[in-house]
Amino acid sequence: MAERGEIDRIRELLQQHPKGLTIEEVAQELGINRSTASKYLNSLVISGAATIRKLGPAKLFYLRELLPLHQLLNCTRDCLVVTDSDLVIQEINENALKFFKALPDQVKGYHALHTPVAPLFDQETCQVIENFPETGGGDLESVIRTDKGTCTVRKKIVPLLFQSGNPGAGIIFEAESINETGSGPIVSSEHVQETSLLRACKQSFQLSVLFRRFSQNQLSLAIDTLKRVRGTEDRERARELLQEETMILENLRFHLTLLEEYLANEVKVPGWYPLEDILNQALSSQKMAHIRFYSDVRGVEIYTDQDCGRIFFTLIENSIVHGKKVTSIRVTSREEEGDLTIIYEDDGIGIPDTEKITLFEWGHGIHRAHSLFLSRQMLAITDISIRETGTYGRGARFEIRVPSGRWRARRSL
Numbered sequence: 001m002a003e004r005g006e007i008d009r010i011r012e013l014l015q016q017h018p019k020g021l022t023i024e025e026v027a028q029e030l031g032i033n034r035s036t037a038s039k040y041l042n043s044l045v046i047s048g049a050a051t052i053r054k055l056g057p058a059k060l061f062y063l064r065e066l067l068p069l070h071q072l073l074n075c076t077r078d079c080l081v082v083t084d085s086d087l088v089i090q091e092i093n094e095n096a097l098k099f100f101k102a103l104p105d106q107v108k109g110y111h112a113l114h115t116p117v118a119p120l121f122d123q124e125t126c127q128v129i130e131n132f133p134e135t136g137g138g139d140l141e142s143v144i145r146t147d148k149g150t151c152t153v154r155k156k157i158v159p160l161l162f163q164s165g166n167p168g169a170g171i172i173f174e175a176e177s178i179n180e181t182g183s184g185p186i187v188s189s190e191h192v193q194e195t196s197l198l199r200a201c202k203q204s205f206q207l208s209v210l211f212r213r214f215s216q217n218q219l220s221l222a223i224d225t226l227k228r229v230r231g232t233e234d235r236e237r238a239r240e241l242l243q244e245e246t247m248i249l250e251n252l253r254f255h256l257t258l259l260e261e262y263l264a265n266e267v268k269v270p271g272w273y274p275l276e277d278i279l280n281q282a283l284s285s286q287k288m289a290h291i292r293f294y295s296d297v298r299g300v301e302i303y304t305d306q307d308c309g310r311i312f313f314t315l316i317e318n319s320i321v322h323g324k325k326v327t328s329i330r331v332t333s334r335e336e337e338g339d340l341t342i343i344y345e346d347d348g349i350g351i352p353d354t355e356k357i358t359l360f361e362w363g364h365g366i367h368r369a370h371s372l373f374l375s376r377q378m379l380a381i382t383d384i385s386i387r388e389t390g391t392y393g394r395g396a397r398f399e400i401r402v403p404s405g406r407w408r409a410r411r412s413l
Contacts, residue, residue: 006032007040011050011063020053020060079175081120082160084168087112087129099175119144120153120171123271128157129169145405151175218252270382272408273308275300275342279331281309286316288329295331300340303406304382311375311386315344315398318372323348323396338404345397350390359388382406 009030014021021029027037041061044050053060079096083089089107097104102116112121122142140155153173160168225245229238275297283293302308312331319326326348333342351359360376376386383403390397 006030006036007043010037010040010044014044014050014061014063018062020062022058022060026061078172081112081117081171081173082168083112083129083171085129087121087126089115089117090168092117096173120155120173125155125157125171143408150405215252218248222248222252270303270305272301272303273306275302275333278302278304278309279312282312282316286313286320288316288320291320291326292328293330294328297331297333297342299409300333301408302340302382302384302402304384305378308378311378312344314372314375319346319348319396322351325349326395340402340407342400342402343397344400345390345395347395350392350395350397351388352392356388360386 010026013026013029023034023038023041026032026041027034030037041050044061044063050061050063053062079099080091080093081089081096082091088109088111092104092107096117097107100116100119107115107117112118120142124140125142128138128140138157140157142153142155143150144153145151153175155171155173158170158172160170222245225241225248229241229245232238232241276295276299279295279297316329319329323346326346329344329346331342331344333340335341360372372386379386379400383406385401387399387401388396389399
């Protein structure tokens with residue numbers, strides 16, 4: 001931060017001397033040594049904030065005369081958005097506002113992911129901006145949703161330096177085509193108030209709070225049970241209470257492990273993943289020697305958490321552990337009113353109606369295979385829902401509903 005302060009002091013000094021100053025003059029005025037002054041002056045030159053003019057053997061440094069950015073933004077047919085390095089919108093031109101049907105007050109000064117222009121900032125775009133200057137900008141293409149359907153957007157991302165010396169980025173983009181069939185956008189404007197990444201962070205925090213309360217409750221039960229063990233002289237009753245104590249502690253350990261697995265990885269923006277690859281990831285960790293597996297999901301991609309394979313791993317493990325007589329598992333998909341429904345079903349005994357009420361609740365079951373609560377939480381990050389629709393005695397059946405904009409037909413190579 002000290003370096004930034006020195007650069008600001010030099011910039012203010014150069015503003016007071018529009019005809020320029022030499023390195024020696026800057027060093028003398030600010031009371032710093034010549035090498036320090038030279039270092040920061042050259043930094044301003046490299047960044048484009050200052051320039052050099054030779055006057056005989058001496059070099060004069062002076063600030064560039066820059067036109068206010070907002071005067072330039074509307075001199076092009078392209079859509080332009082300017083952010084700082086923290087993705088806070090600094091400027092946006094009229095064409096970009098019209099494209100997203102937004103007002104300046106809804107955008108400028110806000111984090112990009114909290115505004116109507118959020119669809120422009122997919123994971124790849126954010127990474128390019130956050131990794132300046134290493135990335136040096138780039139040309140990207142993405143698919144977003146508008147009121148008229150989905151469109152392909154071509155983006156050019158360029159590094160910028162504000163007059164303050166702080167880095168930023170300019171995004172120049174244009175929409176190439178509109179596809180009214182519906183599958184393919186990443187994020188729609190209705191969800192800009194709570195993006196997928198923010199939702200994931202929020203859920204991680206909520207899960208931490210939930211587990212703290214749950215663990216306190218379980219520990220209270222365990223302490224109470226131990227007190228009852230000490231208070232009884234009946235050996236048989238004491239044995240029953242100790243078994244109850246074991247169940248409580250196993251339940252606590254199980255949910256602690258689940259939470260650790262869920263929160264172990266860094267929270268990341270979801271992405272597009274082929275459904276077929278997600279299933280293969282889940283199958284690779286299972287032993288299914290006596291169970292036939294059939295799937296018909298080729299060519300479909302969904303926008304979800306990178307660990308979505310864990311969800312299908314859980315469903316398969318539930319079938320193996322609790323289905324009792326499962327011989328086949330089937331996964332298919334179908335389009336319904338623009339949404340995609342993924343159907344998972346087995347031919348086991350199914351799930352009793354009495355258990356369906358709490359099937360997706362925190363604390364359900366003490367076995368590792370029961371982790372459907374976290375599966376629902378993970379899917380909800382990108383607005384995907386899951387429910388059980390099977391009939392007891394005929395097998396388990398889960399329907400995973402992927403809304404329009406969160407799935408697409410994969411392009412053939």
